[in-house]
Amino acid sequence: MADATPTPTVLLPESEVQRIVADLAAQIAPVIDDETVAAVLLTGGLWFAADLTRALSRIGRNVRFDALWLASYGDEQSSRGKIDIYADFQRPIEGRRVLIIDDVFDTGLSLAEAVRIAKEKGASEVLTVVFAKKPWPLPRAPEPDFVGWDAPNRFLVGYGLDHAGALRGLPDVCALD
Numbered sequence: 001m002a003d004a005t006p007t008p009t010v011l012l013p014e015s016e017v018q019r020i021v022a023d024l025a026a027q028i029a030p031v032i033d034d035e036t037v038a039a040v041l042l043t044g045g046l047w048f049a050a051d052l053t054r055a056l057s058r059i060g061r062n063v064r065f066d067a068l069w070l071a072s073y074g075d076e077q078s079s080r081g082k083i084d085i086y087a088d089f090q091r092p093i094e095g096r097r098v099l100i101i102d103d104v105f106d107t108g109l110s111l112a113e114a115v116r117i118a119k120e121k122g123a124s125e126v127l128t129v130v131f132a133k134k135p136w137p138l139p140r141a142p143e144p145d146f147v148g149w150d151a152p153n154r155f156l157v158g159y160g161l162d163h164a165g166a167l168r169g170l171p172d173v174c175a176l177d
């Protein structure tokens, strides 16, 4: 079968990705504690969340962990503008500090929905961290509290970011345009 997928161009090699994650962990560790619930936005945030929680652990911060499964892109390269909620937090977050973790911030709709849900469920504080932040012509609210990398306005794949479900496992962050 012919494969029409273009070859990914490496933008950030794995070594640089890991340096950015360690740097984020050093920034975040002082403002959270071990009772904080790190909550990954599935699916794309998994790879970053796994690395970030281990980077936090290496510097002595062992957070709790949960997940929220949202999707807005399906197999498309632009947001559908509406968020589907596939799965809620597993455990109660009422009265807890929550650190929402995602791979990329683009329109900002996914992060805004996750923050809304966490607050609605009674989180005492909601912090957010994204590995990559893409440029956008209009203000997005809320802005993430922590950003690893200011990405170019290109379609990203790898390190959790997919092309119709493929390429999430690439260890580098790449562009597919």
Ligand SMILES: O=P(O)(O)OC[C@H]1O[C@H](OP(=O)(O)OP(=O)(O)O)[C@H](O)[C@@H]1O
Residues within 6 Å of the ligand: 041, 042, 043, 044, 045, 070, 071, 072, 073, 074, 079, 102, 103, 104, 105, 106, 107, 108, 109, 110, 111, 161, 162
């Ligand atoms: O800022 P936004 O425009 O909302 O885009 C960011 C979201 O897009 C991707 O999720 P997607 O809906 O593609 O689901 P996925 O996690 O399964 O890849 C990504 O993982 C972010 O959660």
Ligand SMILES: Nc1nc2[nH]cnc2c(=O)[nH]1
Residues within 6 Å of the ligand: 073, 104, 105, 106, 107, 154, 155, 156, 157, 161, 162, 163
């Ligand atoms: N794979 C992928 N998903 C996204 N969701 C929002 N922006 C992007 C992107 O650049 N790549």
